[in-house]
Amino acid sequence: MTVEKHLSTEGYDIFDLNAPHAKWLELREEAPVFQDPQTGYWIVTRHADVKAVFEDWNTFSSDNAQAPMRPMCDAGKQIMKDGGFTVYSGLSARVPPDHTRIRKIAQSAFGPRRFKAIQPRIEAIIDRHLNKIAIAGSCDFFREVAYDVPALVLFALMGIPDDDVPKVKDWAASRALLTWGNLSDEEQLPLAQKMVEYWSYCRNLVAARKETPGDDFPTDMVQAQANGADITDEEIAGVMYSVLFAGHETTTTLMSNAVITLMSNRHAWEAICADPSLIPKATEEVLRFEPSIVSWRRRAKTKAAIGGVPVPEGANILLVMGSGNRDKAVFENAETFDIHRDNARNHLSFGYGIHFCIGFQLAKLEFGIMLRELASRFPNMTMKPDQHIEYLHNISFRVPNKVMLDLGLEAA
Template sequence: MATTQDVTARSTGCPVDHHGYQPFDQHDPFPAYAELRREAPVMFDERIGYWVVTRYDDIKAVFADWETFSSENAQKPVRERGPQARKIMEDGGFTAYSGLSARVPPEHTRIREIVQREFTPRRYKTLEPFIRANVDVLLDKLLARPDRRADLFRDLAYDVPTITILTLLGADVGQIDTYKRWSDSRAAMTWGDLSDEEQVPHAHNLVEYWQECLALVARAHEEGGDDLISDLVRDQQDGAEITDHEIASIAYSLLFAGHETTTTLIANSLRVLLAHGDQWQALVEDPKRIKAAIEEVLRYSPSIVGWRRRALKDAEIGGVAIPAGADVLLLMGSANRDEAHFADGETFDIDRPNAREHLAFGYGIHYCLGNMLAKLQARIVLEQVVARAPQLTLEDPDAIGYRENLSFRIPLAVPVTWEA
């Protein structure tokens, strides 16, 4: 039924029933996702020019079939850049490309193999005490507030992964707000719905961001260091097939994905668990359950709710014909609640036996390279908070706003109070 309706609408211009789905509204998209799964699991949305896919099995199959559904559009701006923004970026020498997420084999395979060698358990083990000490410092400041009020997004989740990724890449940890500003601009320019005029300041930010990535690579050549960028430069000098531009592109990706989505994961973990007081208390009483709780947060409230692919040839998704060249939006935030795979999927349950089967980190050859680091940081934060501040109370969870965005579900604040 949905397929006939969509094809008819594309050919006649008749209005389409989007079943409540609003592409950029992330306040509470889940009822619309459920409606789409029931009524139009593969729907063409003429507002954004994408086929929208919502069921678990369909999305997993698309991720697995990289030869048919290419990742080449994963970093493409949803709204084309206007003439002013294009000129600013061209004049500023902006030539950044995806680190890995938008690359395809064999290029993707070559670069990922080199980078993956540097994401080792040894590196994570080295970082763990550093992350834990950083969390303690931030908690000390937070819990010392005389008014006993805080925003866990800005006062805790914001800094932890940013300091971690800047340290990992050998960047300046004193420039957290600068990197966050650049990251906000990247998100807005790639996944936002901006007018030509609104794009202008973000274009300037992206030029600065890319020039800093190039500078990090140049500095690694000149000075070396104990960081990921220096390691990749040494790999290159030892014969690894990776260029300076590709290393800078890895930095460009990690200086965004390496903290932005982890900030959201930490914020969502605290927000969702505190909103489910019985399950928060279960972690207070038994912190060993934190790892399982993080997997359930990733399922129930992922940082990334939608990711993109492009059909390289005529294909089918869920029995619906997809023409060659079509853009596809995979709503993992919907797949993760699909009751055909997750029983009672709209319910948050830290004891869910198959929570780890979520698609929050994608699936297949592009499965998120930094997933272990993201979960490590979320685990450390939760361990420290349940030990030191078990009495936190979330203020009015229904009033929390979310940034407008096609792919990322980012809370604007996680306000809490606590007793003396």
């Protein structure tokens, strides 16, 4: 390693997402592909390289995408074994042909028809939450709005009672830490038990829809199976396990990071308030500039090269989409937030290739409605001063712990 590369990689902690952008910029310039001494992962930070690895699934497997960053301790494994935890992955860690088979069935059920039908429900959920915070005049947007809204939308799609929000959100947060965090053996144990409960919930959901069908996504999957689709009960439950996590947690983070970003870029916020037709472009720029998921994993199935750098067979790879999204080779003035940007949709925030996010349309729909309503109701809202925002300690999900807002109603 050259002196320049050593200096740029020194002190880099892949679990620390509090302020990663300056380091990512440095890495793109000086060490775009390097092996992290702390974890052994090969870190990839340039847009072209990240995209190329995502695209080449024959060389770079997704089978490590859901593996715990820190291997589960023996006691944790025993808890999960005793509890009947058998889930492998819904989609993101599967490889063809299983991935192709299961995704085709899931995509036919989790698509535009259901999303269009549920739009009035999305609007009603958002309306209810924004009415509530308007009474107080201020709020923690993360906890009081963004935390619940995407979960309630997803629950409507899945026919799950609203009262289950707290436990499902708790399971989702536990899964994020257990899979993408850096936990001690002692910290893993209670979360292992929560994953047992989470998996049991998903299996029971499938069994319930077989017994009593509804008008929802799990029923569509079960009925597809009954009509001859090649999918097992275990695989349907695995899809539920994935969707019940990714289908709301990432949108919670997207909404929260968007508010932080827009309040820090007042000109953009004022432009949206004046002209809501800018929302589709603003959505793509938020996804580029401050995505929910900033990195994802792959494994080299054979000796390979990434950006001209050789990586060995079996190498674990961390694709930093959050860095690639600010690559000046693709985006002019990449470190500037610009809602008028013409190519913002070239971001990598939903992945790329065969594992492209199955729920991207729902995420954009929810986010667009939320942004429209915030701009209409609270054009004068601002971040409360002197708040210290910290982000979840993990490799992938840039989740803030709070977003304190003054809604600016007295200025209206």
